[in-house]
Amino acid sequence: xxxxxxxxxxxxxxxxxxxxxxxxxxxxxxxxxxxxxxxxxxxxxxxxxxxxxxxxxxxxxxxxxxxxxxxxxxxxxxxxxxxxxxxxxxxxxxxxxxxxxxxxxxxxxxxxxxxxxxxxxxxxxxxxxxxxxxxxxxxxxxxxxxxxxxxxxxxxxxxxxxxxxxxxxxxxxxxxxxxxxxxxxxxxxxxxxxxxxxxxxxxxxxxxxxxxxxxxxxxxxxxxxxxxxxxxxxxxxxxxxxxxxxxxxxxxxxxxxxxxxxxxxxxxxxxxxxxxxxxxxxxxxxxxxxxxxxxxxxxxxxxxxxxxxxxxxxxxxxxxxxxxxxxxxxxxxxxxxxxxxxxxxxxxxxxxxxxxxxxxxxxxxxxxxxxxxxxxxxxxxxxxxxxxxxxxxxx
Numbered sequence: 001x002x003x004x005x006x007x008x009x010x011x012x013x014x015x016x017x018x019x020x021x022x023x024x025x026x027x028x029x030x031x032x033x034x035x036x037x038x039x040x041x042x043x044x045x046x047x048x049x050x051x052x053x054x055x056x057x058x059x060x061x062x063x064x065x066x067x068x069x070x071x072x073x074x075x076x077x078x079x080x081x082x083x084x085x086x087x088x089x090x091x092x093x094x095x096x097x098x099x100x101x102x103x104x105x106x107x108x109x110x111x112x113x114x115x116x117x118x119x120x121x122x123x124x125x126x127x128x129x130x131x132x133x134x135x136x137x138x139x140x141x142x143x144x145x146x147x148x149x150x151x152x153x154x155x156x157x158x159x160x161x162x163x164x165x166x167x168x169x170x171x172x173x174x175x176x177x178x179x180x181x182x183x184x185x186x187x188x189x190x191x192x193x194x195x196x197x198x199x200x201x202x203x204x205x206x207x208x209x210x211x212x213x214x215x216x217x218x219x220x221x222x223x224x225x226x227x228x229x230x231x232x233x234x235x236x237x238x239x240x241x242x243x244x245x246x247x248x249x250x251x252x253x254x255x256x257x258x259x260x261x262x263x264x265x266x267x268x269x270x271x272x273x274x275x276x277x278x279x280x281x282x283x284x285x286x287x288x289x290x291x292x293x294x295x296x297x298x299x300x301x302x303x304x305x306x307x308x309x310x311x312x313x314x315x316x317x318x319x320x321x322x323x324x325x326x327x328x329x330x331x332x333x334x335x336x337x338x339x340x341x342x343x344x345x346x347x348x349x350x351x352x353x354x355x356x357x358x359x360x361x362x363x364x365x366x367x368x369x370x371x372x373x374x375x376x377x378x379x380x381x382x383x384x385x386x387x388x389x390x391x392x393x394x395x
Contacts, residue, residue, distance in 0.1 A: 024356035053282030070097025101235035101248030111260035123364035155189035179320025
């Protein structure tokens with residue numbers, strides 16, 4: 001029988017984060033005590049008032065199709081939240097609600113990119129960015145950053161990689177996997193580059209509410225001249241612990257981009273879950289105290305993780321400004337017995353010490369592993385003890 005798979009499907013890599021989580025869960029199902037530092041989702045329960053809103057929606061019988069691009073009430077809630085939080089004035093027609101922020105990103109890539117187009121992606125990067133760009137036949141152009149500069153991009157280096165084929169720049173701050181928040185002055189320089197070269201900017205802002213050390217968030221669209229050339233992507237997954245409800249959204253003042261993305265969604269998934277949209281309305285318009293409570297807990301866990309890693313000889317990390325990830329440098333152990341790079345290091349941790357983390361190569365660095373501290377302080381301490389023992393064994 002002839003080969004049935006398309007070239008793009010054959011070349012597509014599976015999500016490294018989901019693969020690690022699946023392997024850890026498989027070991028746990030066998031009774032193995034696995035410390036899970038792999039998953040990129042809050043470990044909190046979705047706040048009660050949000051769950052109750054979803055239940056009320058079900059009780060009202062709201063189990064049917066909604067408009068493809070989202071319920072009017074949800075679009076209005078998103079518009080209101082942008083105005084309240086950042087003074088950004090969007091209209092409901094500027095909003096497209098999708099099945100998670102990942103879906104929003106995918107829709108825009110499909111709507112905007114053609115084969116041969118190039119997209120600037122700042123490294124380290126979320127694992128799915130290059131793959132989603134490649135699925136369009138476009139080329140991901142990786143912009144390397146320096147750990148000594150806290151992985152903050154050099155705008156001059158970004159500009160040096162622009163070619164006539166460059167169509168888009170992708171910005172993710174705070175970053176997954178580093179947790180680094182780009183300083184405003186750097187964002188302004190990136191905006192200058194985007195304007196000079198007429199680039200569309202995709203700004204993934206899913207971690208905007210998870211900032212530490214009293215830092216202030218700057219939406220890319222709020223920078224001078226950037227609103228009309230920026231697609232902002234966000235969602236309720238991380239801020240409100242609603243990952244499984246799959247509600248993300250984009251905001252863009254370009255009606256051609258929004259409409260094209262909506263058309264693509266109409267031919268693929270149609271509308272997001274009706275019930276999930278009702279829950280998202282409550283998340284965005286209801287009490288926000290739980291957001292601050294969760295953020296505060298994440299900050300305490302960040303402090304515990306940073307202190308613990310820095311006390312293990314051979315490991316180091318850049319202090320995260322937000323999100324819930326630690327991007328740990330394991331290069332000291334490369335070349336040791338059975339350890340060629342961070343992939344082997346992560347494998348050793350899981351198989352010998354039952355600590356699940358994600359190797360850094362899919363994020364753009366074979367020198368690092370990503371640890372998620374979206375878990376209890378007790379689990380973090382226990383996991384750090386196991387990592388310390390593993391490092392002692394490796395030597």
